[in-house]
Amino acid sequence: MSWVYSDKVKDHFTNPKNILENEAEFNADGKGDVGNAVCGDMMIMVIKVDKEKQIITDCKWKTYGCASAISSTSVLSEMAIGLTLEEAYQIKPKHILKELDGLPNHKVHCSVLGDRALRSAIDDYLQRNNLPNTFKETNTEIICKCLNISRNEIKIAVVERGARTFEELQGFTKIGTSCGSCIPEARAVMEEFIQEQEEEEEKMKKK
Amino acid sequence: MDKIVYLDNNATTPIHPEVRKAMIEAIDYYGNPSSMHQAGRIVSDAIVDARKIVSNFINANSKEILFTGSGSESNNTVLNNVFSNCKKNISDTDSDKCKIHIITSAIEHPSILETLEHYETLGVEVTYLPVDEFGMVRLQDVEEAIRPSTKLITIMLANNEIGTIQPIKEIAKIARKHNVLIHTDAVQATGKINIDVKDLDVDFLTMSGHKIYAPKGVGVLYVNSKNKLYPLIYGGHQENKWRAGTENTIGIIAMGRAFELLSEEMETEMAREKKLIGKLKQGFIDKVPYISINGHPEISLPNTLNITFDYIEGESILLYADMEGIAVSTGSACSTGSLEPSHVIMAIESRPERAHGSVRFSIGRNNTEEEIDYVLEKFPPIIEKLRKLSPLYNI
Numbered sequence: 089m090s091w092v093y094s095d096k097v098k099d100h101f102t103n104p105k106n107i108l109e110n111e112a113e114f115n116a117d118g119k120g121d122v123g124n125a126v127c128g129d130m131m132i133m134v135i136k137v138d139k140e141k142q143i144i145t146d147c148k149w150k151t152y153g154c155a156s157a158i159s160s161t162s163v164l165s166e167m168a169i170g171l172t173l174e175e176a177y178q179i180k181p182k183h184i185l186k187e188l189d190g191l192p193n194h195k196v197h198c199s200v201l202g203d204r205a206l207r208s209a210i211d212d213y214l215q216r217n218n219l220p221n222t223f224k225e226t227n228t229e230i231i232c233k234c235l236n237i238s239r240n241e242i243k244i245a246v247v248e249r250g251a252r253t254f255e256e257l258q259g260f261t262k263i264g265t266s267c268g269s270c271i272p273e274a275r276a277v278m279e280e281f282i283q284e285q286e287e288e289e290e291k292m293k294k295k
Numbered sequence: 296m297d298k299i300v301y302l303d304n305n306a307t308t309p310i311h312p313e314v315r316k317a318m319i320e321a322i323d324y325y326g327n328p329s330s331m332h333q334a335g336r337i338v339s340d341a342i343v344d345a346r347k348i349v350s351n352f353i354n355a356n357s358k359e360i361l362f363t364g365s366g367s368e369s370n371n372t373v374l375n376n377v378f379s380n381c382k383k384n385i386s387d388t389d390s391d392k393c394k395i396h397i398i399t400s401a402i403e404h405p406s407i408l409e410t411l412e413h414y415e416t417l418g419v420e421v422t423y424l425p426v427d428e429f430g431m432v433r434l435q436d437v438e439e440a441i442r443p444s445t446k447l448i449t450i451m452l453a454n455n456e457i458g459t460i461q462p463i464k465e466i467a468k469i470a471r472k473h474n475v476l477i478h479t480d481a482v483q484a485t486g487k488i489n490i491d492v493k494d495l496d497v498d499f500l501t502m503s504g505h506k507i508y509a510p511k512g513v514g515v516l517y518v519n520s521k522n523k524l525y526p527l528i529y530g531g532h533q534e535n536k537w538r539a540g541t542e543n544t545i546g547i548i549a550m551g552r553a554f555e556l557l558s559e560e561m562e563t564e565m566a567r568e569k570k571l572i573g574k575l576k577q578g579f580i581d582k583v584p585y586i587s588i589n590g591h592p593e594i595s596l597p598n599t600l601n602i603t604f605d606y607i608e609g610e611s612i613l614l615y616a617d618m619e620g621i622a623v624s625t626g627s628a629c630s631t632g633s634l635e636p637s638h639v640i641m642a643i644e645s646r647p648e649r650a651h652g653s654v655r656f657s658i659g660r661n662n663t664e665e666e667i668d669y670v671l672e673k674f675p676p677i678i679e680k681l682r683k684l685s686p687l688y689n690i
Contacts, residue, residue, distance in 0.1 A: 125648040128628045132686040150686040154610035
């Protein structure tokens with residue numbers, strides 16, 4: 089009988105790797121937290137960094153959320169160990185989705201938090217050590233090769249034009265309307281920007 | 296399907312073995328009940344019998360029973376009836392006079408809430424009454440919401456998620472006082488608490504087959520003989536011209552048998568289920584810290600237990616439980632493809648986390664004490680494991 093999730097997701101969900109058991113003992117070099125219990129997904133991620141080589145030597149986490157969220161953070165923690173800070177910073181939801189052999193469409197947004205938690209941990213490490221952040225990417229990566237549509241265009245559609253559904257995004261940009269192979273990634277990128285936008289709006293309200 | 300511990304009877308129930316027998320027999324009675332020859336008459340007689348049994352169960356008259364395709368259809372029929380009644384009975388110059396206002400509760404089933412949202416776009420005004428922390432509608436709120444244009448109060452007899460039983464008899468009194476129609480969605484209450492339509496004094500009442508060990512695809516609408524009913528589906532004389540379409544004969548015959556079995560089994564079964572739920576509830580209270588019980592402690596369905604497990608999320612609980620062969624449901628936003636948490640839990644407690652961490656256990660006639668013991672053995676480690684993963688659990 090099939091599961092709604094892939095075998096990889098099932099594995100990471102039933103046997104999550106790198107759970108943070110004792111935060112004090114771990115003595116993190118950087119810590120990031122994203123999400124909140126209100127929306128149903130929340131993650132904290134902690135890293136240890138080899139200062140000379142700027143490599144992540146250990147990564148642990150805790151997650152409040154569904155099977156997608158738990159397995160995303162678990163697989164991400166495995167991916168991150170051994171990477172340079174720069175490489176880790178570039179991990180995107182599509183990479184996580186690939187490692188998990190995919191998630192159902194309505195669950196993609198649960199995987200979009202993990203990489204932000206990791207980037208947040210790296211940002212924290214850099215800040216603690218007064219190091220500049222040279223890793224922030226500029227959204228020029230092309231997502232839809234047929235129509236030459238970049239991350240930045242998706243961001244504009246979300247932030248400036250208010251796109252919140254994939255249909256709306258396609259309405260504004262025509263992304264994925266040719267061969268369609270970029271659609272899963274386009275959805276993930278859209279979710280990223282929506283989440284960022286919502287967090288920005290929350291912060292503005294609090295001010 | 297492997298044998299599982301099925302604790303999701305409020306979602307749907309397995310078919311009673313006696314109902315299954317009746318259905319298999321009914322398959323061979325293929326006639327159209329509207330036909331005058333014997334192939335048709337044998338079926339129409341069976342439907343007459345089924346209708347009588349259903350009407351007896353709720354202390355109504357056969358003529359007051361309409362068989363529909365589902366509880367949702369019955370609910371839609373009532374709302375459509377109120378709407379049609381006004382729109383058809385006014386002249387052009389009176390268009391102001393037929394303002395329609397309907398009162399309902401915030402915790403109704405989507406087949407009431409979403410249908411009302413649709414009617415709001417057509418100009419109907421709706422008041423969605425809040426509930427207290429136990430999910431109970433306050434009588435004072437009902438009375439205060441009534442206006443000259445109020446045509447209907449529709450409030451469920453018992454809630455499917457948290458089990459709270461509403462004071463429908465008292466609400467009906469208020470409705471009568473103000474000459475307002477009263478409907479109650481009794482889908483979840485049927486077969487769990489006594490239903491007497493004369494005692495309740497309601498105008499309409501909805502029931503559904505697949506919650507009472509009958510098949511999916513058949514429902515009932517009780518229509519108090521005082522009331523006219525406009526069809527939702529036109530085009531035939533079936534069901535007293537209330538609902539066109541050749542009858543779901545197998546489903547209706549199954550309903551009759553299911554209600555017959557309910558009259559025989561309900562009392563002892565409910566006492567048994569109440570004990571099992573009590574054991575499950577006490578077991579959780581003893582073994583799992585940081586939980587809260589959702590719903591009213593006493594005025595609640597005997598088979599339903601809804602618990603919020605703090606610090607963890609419902610879909611992950613549900614899937615771990617599924618791996619142990621236990622079937623339950625959750626109010627979390629992450630389950631079932633909707634991104635909204637349970638509107639029922641949100642109505643009794645405004646913290647969404649309480650909805651995200653909620654699990655509903657609803658037992659039925661097939662559940663045994665051994666199964667309850669199994670759940671109490673398997674659940675605490677699941678909760679503990681998920682709490683160890685959670686950033687919110689800092690104990």
